[in-house]
Amino acid sequence: NAGVTQTPKFQVLKTGQSMTLQCAQDMNHEYMSWYRQDPGMGLRLIHYSVGAGITDQGEVPNGYNVSRSTTEDFPLRLLSAAPSQTSVYFCASSYRDRGYYGYTFGSGTRLTVV
């Protein structure tokens, strides 16, 4: 049981390049989300999905796209990278346990845009 797998772990991009951060979970969790973590700030929600085929915007969605074609995968696309998108990105999946929601996080992707 691998949990939540994020790839790559590290990435350097040039301004204007595009790329996809991968996130996969093997726990059959219905809810998945992407967060960014910046120094001095709490994690902020970028996009989330409550099930295959359903996605919605979070707090800081600009410059990012997502899709959820399967329960397992929730990739995050940077359309045209900007230095302001330098951050650590975490993917999380969520499950319901007796009416409460538990969360499992990936190990993070450290992205630098130069």
Next chain:
Amino acid sequence: KNEVEQSPQNLTAQEGEFITINCSYSVGISALHWLQQHPGGGIVSLFMLSSGKKKHGRLIATINIQEKHSSLHITASHPRDSAVYICAVRPNSGGSNYKLTFGKGTLLTVNP
């Protein structure tokens, strides 16, 4: 103003000390989570609380719903406890019940 406030922001302790990290929030919640993040590492869920107290090994988490406050205690602290501890709440307000609001974290350093 952040809906979730943690204190202190930084905490340095000697091995063996009892440690308390506090979390206050301003909205009604259905659950509160304590998370741990080691330097350069991923995020691990420690506790999910909706009332009372939970214990796991040397870690104890408490919550007072009426006062909108939670504490994370570490007994007999060890250098391997050095990490950022993050408080996150799941608000009761309308919309998706999955969303979390995070505090900025408390950086704990335990010296040998």
